[in-house]
Amino acid sequence: MVAIIDYNAGNIKSVMKAFNYIGEEAVCTRDFKEIQKADKVVLPGVGSFQYAMNELKRFELDKAIYDVVDRNVPFLGICLGLQLLFNGSDENPDCEGLSLLDGYIYKIPEDNCLKVPHIGWNSLNLSNDGTLFNGIDNNSFVYFVHSYYLKANDPTIVKASCDYGVTIHASVEKDNIYACQFHPEKSSSVGLKILKNFAEIGYAH
C-alpha cells in the first residue's frame, strides 16, 4: 500500500488516483500509524514552501517522514514534495527544509524571456541510471508547474534534468529517497510508467 501524506496541500487526490489507475492501493493520510505501516510513502504538494513546512510540523508529519526514511521505506517527493527534502528555498529563506538531501531551491530567473512559473511539458535529460526512469526514453516529456527549482549539491544523485533558461534538476534518487520536480501523475503514459517504477521498487521483476 502507498501512503500519500495529506497535509492540506491542495490537489493530492490526483496522485492517489494515478496509483489506483495502475493497480496500486493508495491512501491519503496524516495518521502516523498508517504512514508507518505503508510499503511506500509519497510526499506530494503544491503551494508555498513555508506553508507546507508549517503544516508538516503542525501534524508532526516531519517526524513521520524522518521515521520512514530511516527505516529504508521507499519514499517519493513530488513537486513541492521534492523541494521540501532539501535545505531551504528562495521562496522563504528563513524557513528550513527537511534537509534529508543536500541542495537548495532557487527562484527561476525571469530575465531569460521565459515565463515564470514554468508551466508545461519539458523534455528530460536522463543521467546516472535512475530507477524511476527504467524503460523510459531519454528526452521524454513530462509536465512541470513551478516557480522555484532545485540545484542539488551532489551531481551523482541527479537522475534527470531539464532546461528552462537554467538547468533544473528534475529528479533525484539517493538510497530509498526518490523525488521529481515534475508531476508524474499529470504526465500521461510516461508519468504513469514512472509511478509504476516507484511502486515496483523492492519487488522482483
Next chain:
Amino acid sequence: MHTKRIIPCLDVKDARVVKGINFVNLKDAGDPVSVAKAYDKAGADEVVFLDITASSDNRDTVVDMVRDVAANVFIPFTVGGGIRTVDDFKLLLREGADKISINSSAIDNPDLISDAADRFGSQCVVVAIDAKRRDDEGWNIYKHGGRIDCGIDAVKWAKEAEKRGAGEILLTSMDCDGTKAGYDIKLTKAISDAVSIPVIASGGAGSKEHFKEALTVGGAEAALAASLFHYKELEIKELKEYLRDNDVPVRL
C-alpha cells in the same frame, strides 16, 4: 526543451460534452472522460472543460465529472464556468482539477484571484479574459459570456490579474472567436508583453498557420481551440508536426 501547448476546449452542460465531437471509435461522444482520454491519446497537452450549465443547481454534476476525469485522465485539466468562491475552488481542486478558470467572478470580485492564489497557489488560478477591440485600437474586457462591456482596458486588467496572483491568462478575442480567420495576434502580443505569466491564446483558430502565429509573433505559451479539433478539421498530431517543422517546440 520547453514546449508550447495545444489545448482543446470542451463545452460541458450538465456534465455532458456538447457541440458534436467527431471522434471515430468513440462510443459516447458526450462523455467527458472518453473525450478527454481520446484527446490525451491524440497528443493534447491539456484539456479545458468549460461548464456552460445555465443554473447553479448543477454544481454537483460538475464535481462528479471532475472526479471521474481525474480518475481516468492523466494530463492536466482546467475547469471553468460558474466558479464564484474560494469554496468552489476547494471543491473542484480536491476532486482532482488542476486549474480553475474564472472570468466574470474575478471582475466582480478581484479579491477572489488573490484569495484563491494565497490559499491554493497561483498555479491553479487561471484568469479568463474576453476582450473586444475598441475604436481607439485598444481592447475592453467583457463579462457574462461577452454580454456586458466592463469598460476596463484588457491590458490593464491582465496586469492586475497577474499582480493579484493569477498563474495564467486565458485570452479570448471576441472579435475573432468563431471566424476561423486566425487569432487576434495584436491582442495576444499586447497581453503577452504586458505580463510575465503564460498567456493562452483563444478565439479564431482556423489553420495550422494561425497556431504558429499565436505561438511565435503573438508570444502565447499555449493555443486553445474547440470546434477545429472536435470536428477533426485539424488533427493535433498533424498540427504539432507542422509546428515542429516550423521551429515551434512541441511535445510529440
